[in-house]
Amino acid sequence: MPTLSSRAGRATLALLMLTLSALAIVVASLPTPGRAADPITVLTSDFEDGTSQGWARRGTVEAVENSTAVAHAGSRSLLTSGRTASWNGPSRDLLATVTRGTRYTYSVWARAAAGAGSVQLRMSVERRWQGTANYEQVVNSTTVTDGGWTQLTGGYTLANDADFFAVYVETVSGTASFHLDDFNLSYLPASPIQTDIPSLKTVFANDFPIGAAVGRPQLLAERGQLLAKHFNSVTAGNAMKWDATEPTEGAFTYTDADAIVAFARGNGMKVRGHTFVWHNQTPAWVFNDASGQPMTATAANKTLLLARLEAHIRAVGGRYANDVSAWDVVNEVIDENQSDGLRRSTWYTITGLDYIRTAFRVARQVAPNAKLFINDYNTNVAAKRDKLYNLVAQLKAEGVPIDGVGHQQHGNISWPTGAETDSMIATFLPLGVEQQITEMDTSIYTSSSESFTTPPADRLASQAARYKAWFDVYRKYKANITSVTFWGLADDETWLDSYPVSRKDFPLLFDVQLQAKPAYWAVIGAASPTATGPASPSTSASSSPSPSASRSPSASPSASTSPSPSPSPSASRSPSASPSASASPSPSVSTSPSTGGCRVKYTVTNQWNTGFQGDVVVTNTGSAAVNGWALRWTFANGQVINQSWSSTYAQSGANVTITNAAWNGVIGANGGTASFGFLSSWSGTNATPTTFTLNGATCVLG
Numbered sequence: 001m002p003t004l005s006s007r008a009g010r011a012t013l014a015l016l017m018l019t020l021s022a023l024a025i026v027v028a029s030l031p032t033p034g035r036a037a038d039p040i041t042v043l044t045s046d047f048e049d050g051t052s053q054g055w056a057r058r059g060t061v062e063a064v065e066n067s068t069a070v071a072h073a074g075s076r077s078l079l080t081s082g083r084t085a086s087w088n089g090p091s092r093d094l095l096a097t098v099t100r101g102t103r104y105t106y107s108v109w110a111r112a113a114a115g116a117g118s119v120q121l122r123m124s125v126e127r128r129w130q131g132t133a134n135y136e137q138v139v140n141s142t143t144v145t146d147g148g149w150t151q152l153t154g155g156y157t158l159a160n161d162a163d164f165f166a167v168y169v170e171t172v173s174g175t176a177s178f179h180l181d182d183f184n185l186s187y188l189p190a191s192p193i194q195t196d197i198p199s200l201k202t203v204f205a206n207d208f209p210i211g212a213a214v215g216r217p218q219l220l221a222e223r224g225q226l227l228a229k230h231f232n233s234v235t236a237g238n239a240m241k242w243d244a245t246e247p248t249e250g251a252f253t254y255t256d257a258d259a260i261v262a263f264a265r266g267n268g269m270k271v272r273g274h275t276f277v278w279h280n281q282t283p284a285w286v287f288n289d290a291s292g293q294p295m296t297a298t299a300a301n302k303t304l305l306l307a308r309l310e311a312h313i314r315a316v317g318g319r320y321a322n323d324v325s326a327w328d329v330v331n332e333v334i335d336e337n338q339s340d341g342l343r344r345s346t347w348y349t350i351t352g353l354d355y356i357r358t359a360f361r362v363a364r365q366v367a368p369n370a371k372l373f374i375n376d377y378n379t380n381v382a383a384k385r386d387k388l389y390n391l392v393a394q395l396k397a398e399g400v401p402i403d404g405v406g407h408q409q410h411g412n413i414s415w416p417t418g419a420e421t422d423s424m425i426a427t428f429l430p431l432g433v434e435q436q437i438t439e440m441d442t443s444i445y446t447s448s449s450e451s452f453t454t455p456p457a458d459r460l461a462s463q464a465a466r467y468k469a470w471f472d473v474y475r476k477y478k479a480n481i482t483s484v485t486f487w488g489l490a491d492d493e494t495w496l497d498s499y500p501v502s503r504k505d506f507p508l509l510f511d512v513q514l515q516a517k518p519a520y521w522a523v524i525g526a527a528s529p530t531a532t533g534p535a536s537p538s539t540s541a542s543s544s545p546s547p548s549a550s551r552s553p554s555a556s557p558s559a560s561t562s563p564s565p566s567p568s569p570s571a572s573r574s575p576s577a578s579p580s581a582s583a584s585p586s587p588s589v590s591t592s593p594s595t596g597g598c599r600v601k602y603t604v605t606n607q608w609n610t611g612f613q614g615d616v617v618v619t620n621t622g623s624a625a626v627n628g629w630a631l632r633w634t635f636a637n638g639q640v641i642n643q644s645w646s647s648t649y650a651q652s653g654a655n656v657t658i659t660n661a662a663w664n665g666v667i668g669a670n671g672g673t674a675s676f677g678f679l680s681s682w683s684g685t686n687a688t689p690t691t692f693t694l695n696g697a698t699c700v701l702g
């Protein structure tokens with residue numbers, strides 16, 4: 001697992017102040033999603049009525065009963081005693097209480113029984129469907145004592161089919177007795193997602209696909225809407241790992257992975273496969289020898305382990321051969337503290353480098369259309385980066401089919417810097433491999449001792465600056481970077497809530513209620529300018545299905561483009577929206593007068609607080625083809641175009657001239673059409689222009 005280095009204090013104070021003040025402007029100008037709603041409680045158990053309030057034993061021997069020995073509040077609690085196994089304990093049926101797709105917060109106060117000393121407890125849920133049970137932890141192992149009460153709190157979303165669903169508390173080991181009190185089950189009412197903000201995938205359409213790591217909860221309701229709106233790539237955060245797909249030898253389970261792939265298919269998204277080989281989340285049986293004992297380094301065990309590896313990749317890789325476009329074939333195999341740079345995992349100690357060679361070879365065979373990646377964390381750390389470079393160089397020289405290097409990019413608000421990220425990418429360029437950002441997130445913490453229940457504004461500003469610095473680098477290397485994936489969808493659910501310590505973290509672009517954070521706006525401001533029209537038919541076919549795929553509104557509140565604050569309402573217009581922008585009308589087909597009529601359909605397809613996206617369809621209603629065209633209109637409310645696609649724009653004051661791109665200059669007679677789109681700033685009012693002329697002739701509207 002990654003060790004998240006924290007390297008504060010690299011920037012000069014002056015630079016930091018500058019960044020923070022620029023971001024303060026951004027934060028101040030952001031749309032505010034309203035006051036966070038209060039949680040709604042759906043169940044409490046205070047045990048004050050003298051009963052066990054629906055809590056029952058999971059086993060057959062333990063006693064689960066009301067107790068007056070101690071109480072968190074009031075005078076009673078629930079005591080579990082007489083346990084003979086660590087899983088024995090109190091359980092509460094919640095099948096009729098929870099709604100599928102809603103994330104609930106589970107909270108209970110716990111205390112070891114008198115004389116039991118210190119005990120490790122955890123809270124989990126048991127879900128059954130048609131006779132198969134699944135167990136998932138809601139609260140990790142937590143120390144409780146017999147001297148006081150400790151709160152266990154965690155979140156969980158029931159996202160799968162279930163005909164039984166219950167929460168329970170157990171000891172990690174041992175059979176100590178313990179008390180529970182004041183259980184509370186609550187949820188935050190869902191906020192609708194913001195539909196009027198630019199989609200990340202559209203904004204970065206000219207750069208790279210934008211992905212999110214997800215589980216089944218992220219496919220449902222508002223989260224599913226957020227995923228589909230902003231992302232054109234998904235990674236299964238856990239569902240394609242070995243413990244999920246082959247928990248016992250030869251018995252493959254694909255329920256969750258299939259659901260994620262089906263969502264991706266339905267929404268035209270790419271799928272990154274994660275991961276065939278890792279030292280974590282691999283079931284113990286994989287590393288047991290033929291007699292069921294942990295493997296030692298023998299030739300027979302090496303053969304057995306490589307055979308298991310091959311069978312696993314054949315099954316999982318083969319199943320998704322038509323769906324997964326990139327596989328993390330091996331994950332986290334580098335240890336820069338070893339002189340040869342190779343992690344001493346069981347994979348390595350039993351097979352040497354052959355597990356890597358086998359994994360790539362088999363993956364290529366069964367998934368020939370997938371790009372094959374070696375994925376790791378801290379690849380921005382020079383020592384680790386260079387060890388990874390050497391390994392990839394060696395394996396490529398041997399002919400091992402490695403297509404790319406995956407950089408996890410788990411970072412925090414002060415690390416890694418843009419410069420470190422730049423050399424991370426630059427280092428691998430000589431190898432000619434693809435590079436992908438595979439697991440990016442930005443913790444708001446720089447040390448394990450910090451903890452916030454809501455993220456302070458200055459941390460969110462620093463986080464926005466950090467993301468912006470990284471994305472500036474990604475854009476610079478967009479020819480080499482073929483995917484950028486966040487490790488999660490929104491702050492309501494992140495692995496950093498339990499890693500490296502248990503505390504709430506807020507590392508992503510959308511907040512706990514799925515609303516855009518300052519980091520979102522900073523990232524939007526880091527996209528590439530649009531191309532005017534598809535670069536080539538093959539490029540356009542392979543990118544986003546959206547014809548309006550374009551770039552960021554430069555009028556978005558990007559830190560780097562807002563040099564001077566202004567309190568006036570028009571301050572929200574970006575200076576980069578000035579008409580002097582890069583527009584240079586250079587139609588490659590000379591214009592000719594239209595010999596008939598024209599019709600113009602002008603649509604505002606998307607509008608946010610400072611900008612909007614317009615799409616225009618021009619129809620030639622005349623009897624002769626138009627060969628090269630210029631469409632003109634006048635804005636009434638100070639709108640200023642700052643980007644266009646499938647066209648070239650020029651603006652002088654309120655007067656706009658759009659000329660054709662090289663490939664759409666000819667509009668056929670009697671109903672031929674040409675289309676283009678643009679991004680523009682606006683403020684106050686955004687009226688549709690009333691008069692359009694095509695090559696000087698006035699068009700009808702509609």
Ligand code: XIL
Pocket residue numbers: 001002237238331408439495
């Ligand atoms: C994490 C998942 O997000 C968690 O849900 C799980 O409990 C542990 O693994 N590097 C990786 C990912 O390559 O697979 C890890 O995912 C995060 C670190």
